[in-house]
Amino acid sequence: MSVDEELQENAEKAREPFDRKVALTMAVMAAVMAIVSVAGQVLTTEELLNQQKASDQWAFYQAKDIRRYESDIARDMMAALSAGPAAINKYAANMERYDKDRGEIQAEAKKLEEESHLHGARALRAHLGEVFLEIAIVLASLAILTKRRPMWFASMLSGLLGAGIAATALLLH
Secondary structure (H helix, E strand, O other): OOHHHHHHHHHHHHOOHHHHHHHHHHHHHHHHHHHHHHHHHHHHHHHHHHHHHHHHHHHHHHHHHHHHHHHHHHHHHHHHOOOOHHHHHHHHHHHHHHHHHHHHHHHHHHHHHHHHHHHHHHHHHHHHHHHHHHHHHHHHHHHHHHOOHHHHHHHHHHHHHHHHHHHHHHHOO
């Protein structure tokens, strides 16, 4: 078979309706996969940012705890030196303020950790959906090579499953 005849035969095969339908399916799945991939990366970034913010809050909490402890020591020293109620009350007030601040900081840190975990779960779903979309594209390629409709249907099923899983990532709150 000459090169021209082979090219002619391949061109005719490419015009076959089955190949065009599968190619269209692949293009749609690739576009959905691109969107899911970007969404997954955004969710992963949000997870990391919230975890970093939570770590910052816990460091701030620890700093307030150290200040509270230092005020406790200073209050005890003033009491031991019989410094008078004004000096003792000053450090006692500091301790109360630090306790209040620590409670607020702790609540914020826990809130940020929860948000981080939620973004992590959403990112995992998006990435899992992306895997099924990638499998769908591979199956569609095999459908074109083997000219088998069941392979194409398996491809579409995998693509729908991947898109569905990814959609749940966007719906979780």
